[in-house]
Amino acid sequence: MNYSILKYILGYVLKIEAAFMLLPCVTSLIYHEEEGRYFFLVACVCMLLGVLMTYRKPKNTVFYLKEGCLATSLSWIILSLFGAIPFWISGEIPQWENALFETISGFTTTGATVLSNVEGLSHTALIWRSFTHWIGGMGVLVFLLAILPLSGGSSINLMRAESPGPSVGKLVPKVRYTAMILYTIYFGMTVIEFIFLLAGKMPVFDALTTAFGTAGTGGFGIKNDSIMGYSPYIQWVVAIFMILFGINFNFYFYILYRHFRKAISMEEIHYYLAMILIAVTIIFLNVRTMYPTGFEAMTHSVFQVASLATSTGFSTTDFDLWPQTSQTILIIVMFVGACAGSTGGGIKVSRIVIMFKTVLKELNSYIHPKSVRKINVEGKPVDHEVVRSINVFFITFMIIFSLSVFAISFEDEDLVTNFTAVLTTINNMGPGLSKVGPTQNFGHFNVFSKLVLMFDMLAGRLELFPLLILFHPAIWKDSFESHRKKKQKA
Structure with missing residues (x-):
């Protein structure tokens, strides 16, 4: 185990978090709020610790998937712990467990909140709350890879550990350039959405926080009614961009570099868009009579399907009041989620597609026992190791979920509340149904x-x-053995 490189990476993560905390500091100056001093204090602590941990570059900068997974999980825990401190010490979220819950929900782009009055927070806290979505959407370690060159092929192990999907590859030969391309696309799409929101006469602060929440498919709103109070134009802009951020970012890379055939042939995107279209059609027909006009019913149908399919969690209506058929459709798209390689959550469309094709293959083997068939995606055979990893992922997912x-x-809430609370958190969705519905929050749960x-x-x-x-x-055990050997040498 290469502990020196782990410390080095974690140190850089702390320095990046310190730099990111400058945004709420600047916001506090603009709005003349005192809360910025708490963010500045925590930023200084993060920077000091980061400098001490990265003072010496490790001699051995090679690390494997094991170190990559450890670095990733510890990075996200550290980000959340330090990111929650300003909320706590400023008194904006006075209970530590609530401050930590809100911060983890932000960084993981879940959007589940414990707050009943979001509008009571300062602009400083609101910008940090929404900015954590943007940081977590693409991943802080992907950002780290874009600015910090690491040894050889080791960097791909960090990207594999943090990036969503059954398999992660490089868009270009060097991982650092892949990370730079991904963040350039991510930043560019965020800016474009921000401009469209401004064109709809949305206030600058609202547009910025909404763009952060949409890009990271997080869903923290700055209003108690989420996106309900904004114009239909803004609701459609947000809905379209939620769908766009749920698409595999490889698609945008192919478009930018004019590999149009590769972009069009991405099978996962076809299924993803088909799922959204079918879900919207069924829900629209089911809720049509609940709204004054067909346009309003279509707006809410498209928005909520886009929001929950991409794990964003914004809302324009209380879908907890929708018929059971519509709620069932929403739960299904929550499970499926968005595309691999996007900022969206869920099991991922590609995994669901491959699992269905695996079932069909097994059925065919019963009918034609001697036939040899392979699972193909986009005309290429899927490696057996990928199929095995997807099956293991799904089994593990269901075990943790159950x-x-x-x-x-044990808290004795109703089954719908408990079921959808876990469903929305493990799939990084945000709102669920019943007591965790779009007009409710998670504040009523106990600490456990x-x-x-x-x-x-986090999982x-x-x-x-x-x-x-x-x-x-x-x-x-490895850690203990390594520490024991060092003491013996000393």
Whole structure:
């Protein structure tokens, strides 16, 4: 285990967080708010610790997937812990567990909140709350890779550990340039949405925070009614960009570099858009009579499907009041989620497609036992290792999901509340149904339940295994053995 490179990476993560905290500091100066001093204080502490941890560059900068998973999970935990401190010490979110819940929800782009009055927060807190979505959307370690050259092929292990999807590859030969391309696309799309929102006469602060929330598919709103109070134009802009941010970013890379055939042939995107279209059609027909006009019904149908399919969590209506058919459709798209390689959450469309094709292959083997068939995606055979990893992922996902529902059931909430609370946190969605619906929040859960849901948010964002590896005995055994050998040499 290369502990020196782990310390080095974590040190840079702290320095990046310190730099990111300058945005709320500047915001506090613009709006003449005192809360900025708490962010500045924490930023100074992060920078000091980061400098001390990166003072000496490790001699051995090579690391493997094990170190990549550890660095990723520890980075997200450290980000959340330090990111929550300003909320806590400023008194804006006075309970530590609530401040931590809100921050983890932000960084993991979940959007589940414990706050009943969001509008009571300062502009400083609101900008940080929404900015955590933007940071977590593409991933802080992807940002780190874009600015920090690491040894050889080791960098891909960080990207694999943090990026969503069954498989992660390089767009160009060097991982650093891949990270730079991804963040350039991400930043560019965020700016374009911001401009469109301004064109709809949305206030600058509102447009910026909304763009952050949409880009990271996070869903923290700055109004108590989320996006309900804005014009239909703004609602459609947000809905369209939620769908766009749910698309695999490889698609945008192919478009930029004029590889149009590759872009058009991306099978996952076809299924993703088809899922949205079918879900919108069914829900529109189901809720049409609940709204004065067909346009309003279509607006809410498109917006809520886009919001929950991409795990964003913004809302324009209380879908907890919709018929059971519509709610069932929303729960299905919550499970499926967006495309791999996007900022969206969920199991991912590509995994669902491959699992369906695996079932069909098994059925065919019963009918034609001697036939040899391969699972193909985009005309190429899927490696057996990818199929195996998807099956293991799904089994692990269902185990964690079931145990989490059981764990929070001791609080004696209704089943719909518990089921959708876990569903929305592990899939990084935000609002659920019943007592965690779009007009409710997660503040009523006790500390133990909040800890379970915080674990689910981190596990869901990191695709389960980078976080689970922290609980593997071998990791701590290696650490103990390494420490013992060092003491013997000393």
